Amino acid sequence: MQSEGSPSPSVLLLEPFYGGSHKQLIDLLKEHIGGCSVFTLPAKKWHWRARTAALHFSQTVPTCPSYRVLFSSSVLNLCELVALRPDLARLKKVLYFHENQLVYPVRKEQERDFQYGYNQVLSCLVADVVVFNSAFNMDSFLSSISSFMKKIPDHRPRDLDLLIRPKSLVLHYPLHLPDVSRLLPKHKLLRTPFHVDDTLEPRGGPPLPWSDPHESRTEQCPGSGGGPGVQVRPLHIVWPHRWEHDKDPELFFSTLIKLKEKKLEFHLSLLGQTFTDPPDVFSEARRQLDGHVLNWGYLPRKEDYLQVLCEADVVVSTARHEFFGVAMLEAVHCGCYPLCPRALVYPEIFPAEYLYNTPEQLCKRLQGLCRRPDIARRHIVRVDTSSFSWTSLRERYETLLAT
Known part of the structure; x- marks a missing residue:
């Protein structure tokens, strides 16, 4: 889905999983922040969205010289997107974590797909600002990076949390609370x-x-x-x-x-x-x-x-x-x-x-x-x-x- 918020949009909102709280946040930002251009994918097949949304957006988001900020949830592999679209790499890139895949519960630990958490770490490395909806989300993610990377059999990267922490912040999810x-x-x-x-x-x-x-x-x-x-x-x-x-x-x-x-x-x-x-x-x-x-x-x-x-x-x-x-x-x-x-x-x-x-x-x-x-x-x-x-x-x- 594409929605143009103004003739010369300055904020590019991307949401690979446009449903639930992800949808509510995008809709809220589009309504209240001027100059937004929105591109989304339906809230289906989460695993495929995490794997392929970057390629999809690289082909569907038009080149626009007025873009200044890119905002996306961490479902998107931001690293892949900016490699495929160098014109987007120059933007202020904001990555928003509704959840994190390093501590997301799985029924058996051996069933955890390493790639999803790895993609989130890579996305943080290329982002300019990394936003978490709670301190628990931020702390659990940053403190788990080191042990998560130990799953790699050799040539493991080190101290990635030290690169990500300085650009991380907690900004609570904004609730729409109508008069009831x-x-x-x-x-x-x-x-x-x-x-x-x-x-x-x-x-x-x-x-x-x-x-x-x-x-x-x-x-x-x-x-x-x-x-x-x-x-x-x-x-x-x-x-x-x-x-x-x-x-x-x-x-x-x-x-x-x-x-x-x-x-x-x-x-x-x-x-x-x-x-x-x-x-x-x-x-x-x-x-x-x-x-x-x-x-x-x-x-x-x-x-x-x-x-x-x-x-x-x-x-x-x-x-x-x-x-x-x-x-x-x-x-x-x-x-x-x-x-x-x-x-x-x-x-x-x-x-x-x-x-x-x-x-x-x-x-x-x-x-x-x-x-x-x-x-x-x-x-x-x-x-x-x-x-x-x-x-x-x-x-x-x-x-x-x-x-």
């Missing part, structure tokens, strides 16, 4: 400020008393509009991630099945895109959890997606790979209580109270919230999502794309 107040249920709009004793395991005291899950629960949910004795809606859990193994759906589903076996009440919305055939665990989980499902599958209309997030109580990540976590922050923006692993990028963004160490801890936290959904519904999450918004980050992106 009209979509929020009444209890989210009327929430009272958070108190320490609203947590599942308050510091300095025993856990809050939990009602018997087999009893009919009649706690009053603040803001529900009813009086004492109103039946409390079951906890609504949302999982808004890609349907792939690196998001560890196996852990998520096994946890929910344990909740079901304990006869705890909950509702489930399973969102997120599927780019390949989803793991078999999804169809089996659909059968086992059928009575709990409210939404199952990708919602292409953003309005519908935000509506579900606004209706949900808790958003869960079980990821084994996450370099930023757009979906989690979008859910928090819509008033969801987050539960994330104490690993990857999450400690960089979420306070400790939202992190779990083990699958057992995740299960215990969800058990508590199923028994006391009012805890999640009263809670005001201590994450300032506005700091990740385009409004907050715009000036830094404008500076990045300035000549």
